[in-house]
Amino acid sequence: MDHFVYRDGQLYAEDVPVAEIAAAVGTPFYVYSSATLVRHYRLFDEALSWGPHLVCYAMKAASNQAILRTLAAEGAGMDVVSGGEYARARAAGVPGERIVFSGVGKTRAEVRAALEGGIRQFNVESEPEMRVISEVASAMGVVAPITIRVNPDVDARTHAKIATGKSENKFGIPIARAREVYAEAAALPGLKVVGIDVHIGSQLTQLEPFEQAYLKVADLTEVLRADGHEITRLDLGGGLGIPYTRSNEAPPLPSDYGALIQRTLGHLGCEVEIEPGRLIIGNAGLLVSEVIYLKHGEGRDFLILDAAMNDLIRPAMYDAHHEIVPVKEAEAAAELHPHDIVGPVCETGDTFAKGRLMPPLDSGDLVAFRSAGAYGAVMASEYNSRPLVPEVLVKGDQFAVIRARPSFDDMINRDTIPEWL
Numbered sequence: 086m087d088h089f090v091y092r093d094g095q096l097y098a099e100d101v102p103v104a105e106i107a108a109a110v111g112t113p114f115y116v117y118s119s120a121t122l123v124r125h126y127r128l129f130d131e132a133l134s135w136g137p138h139l140v141c142y143a144m145k146a147a148s149n150q151a152i153l154r155t156l157a158a159e160g161a162g163m164d165v166v167s168g169g170e171y172a173r174a175r176a177a178g179v180p181g182e183r184i185v186f187s188g189v190g191k192t193r194a195e196v197r198a199a200l201e202g203g204i205r206q207f208n209v210e211s212e213p214e215m216r217v218i219s220e221v222a223s224a225m226g227v228v229a230p231i232t233i234r235v236n237p238d239v240d241a242r243t244h245a246k247i248a249t250g251k252s253e254n255k256f257g258i259p260i261a262r263a264r265e266v267y268a269e270a271a272a273l274p275g276l277k278v279v280g281i282d283v284h285i286g287s288q289l290t291q292l293e294p295f296e297q298a299y300l301k302v303a304d305l306t307e308v309l310r311a312d313g314h315e316i317t318r319l320d321l322g323g324g325l326g327i328p329y330t331r332s333n334e335a336p337p338l339p340s341d342y343g344a345l346i347q348r349t350l351g352h353l354g355c356e357v358e359i360e361p362g363r364l365i366i367g368n369a370g371l372l373v374s375e376v377i378y379l380k381h382g383e384g385r386d387f388l389i390l391d392a393a394m395n396d397l398i399r400p401a402m403y404d405a406h407h408e409i410v411p412v413k414e415a416e417a418a419a420e421l422h423p424h425d426i427v428g429p430v431c432e433t434g435d436t437f438a439k440g441r442l443m444p445p446l447d448s449g450d451l452v453a454f455r456s457a458g459a460y461g462a463v464m465a466s467e468y469n470s471r472p473l474v475p476e477v478l479v480k481g482d483q484f485a486v487i488r489a490r491p492s493f494d495d496m497i498n499r500d501t502i503p504e505w506l
């Protein structure tokens with residue numbers, strides 16, 4: 086459920102007409118609904134209310150300070166994957182004890198910064214990384230809390246680019262070698278083992294892969310405890326999928342997911358951490374764009390938008406489907422015609438949809454991409470020297486620009502000319 090609905094023939098973001106934001110901000114832009122993202126966070130929080138837990142928002146999905154502050158005010162923790170994300174989380178007021186640090190290649194500088202600023206745990210992804218964390222922590226005279234990310238070798242049944250839990254993926258250590266690696270961790274100075282971490286992929290639309298992975302984590306917890314390790318936390322990653330189309334069957338609900346966690350792991354008495362990103366922000370965001378031209382090609386019609394692959398790369402990168410709807414609601418009797426919906430970037434890959442059935446639209450009309458909140462603005466670039474797309478946050482009848490569109494001068498002045506040129 087989201088808060089983007091038609092009222093009197095106009096698409097609204099909560100209580101604000103999307104067209105009103107477009108008039109104020111210009112297109113293209115991202116708009117997020119506070120109510121939707123707060124609602125999604127609370128669904129996860131409630132789904133785990135049967136035990137001690139922390140929902141750590143995977144901020145790589147959308148990391149604007151205003152979004153982080155909205156979630157932090159709800160009590161959310163953060164899952165960060167870089168020094169930049171750590172700095173963003175801290176700048177948004179998230180205390181270190183609510184930040185977990187994931188990612189396959191943490192540098193010494195990132196580890197040091199997190200230990201200086203405070204960190205709940207590092208999710209260690211390899212033995213060399215574990216040794217670096219040990220060295221840095223020891224040199225600083227502190228102890229780094231760690232979990233070790235295990236790769237359970239399960240098929241997440243999702244797009245290949247976002248599956249992370251098969252043995253051929255670069256993530257974590259093979260679960261079969263976990264005992265050995267935990268033994269080394271226990272022997273290294275400057276580390277305190279606090280738990281186990283697992284994350285098998287993104288946009289999972291079934292619970293079975295989670296179940297397979299979590300049953301393996303349950304077994305491993307018992308084995309590691311028998312080896313003498315104190316396993317008090319289980320970080321179960323993110324990955325629950327969202328509906329991108331109206332028609333396909335609905336992915337599992339956070340409540341079902343929470344019940345699955347309770348059933349597979351609840352008996353172990355651990356504190357549970359989860360790292361949802363997409364489900365919290367995905368359906369809480371739209372990308373709004375204007376039709377520049379309607380072009381009749383050889384046997385096909387093109388809708389040419391002012392948004393492009395640099396603003397929303399998911400269709401080009403993951404073959405992703407986004408619903409694209411008119412901001413002015415189509416007449417009930419409107420005839421739908423197939424269109425290729427494209428951006429102006431000089432690449433054939435700059436295609437959002439092929440043969441998409443659309444109501445009549447013309448130059449100047451606005452359209453909205455649904456489910457664009459996650460992995461949208463954060464993956465945007467200035468390819469073709471198109472300024473970074475701005476972001477807007479709505480709350481009730483208020484809206485505010487939370488990242489402004491740079492001017493051409495802003496863009497150009499980021500470059501510097503060497504003195505000798």
Ligand SMILES: *Cc1c(COP(=O)(O)O)cnc(C)c1O
Binds near residue numbers: 288364
């Ligand atoms: C990307 C990622 C997540 C979030 O995945 P979603 O599909 O957005 O929920 C969580 N944890 C880790 C380690 C990740 O890399």
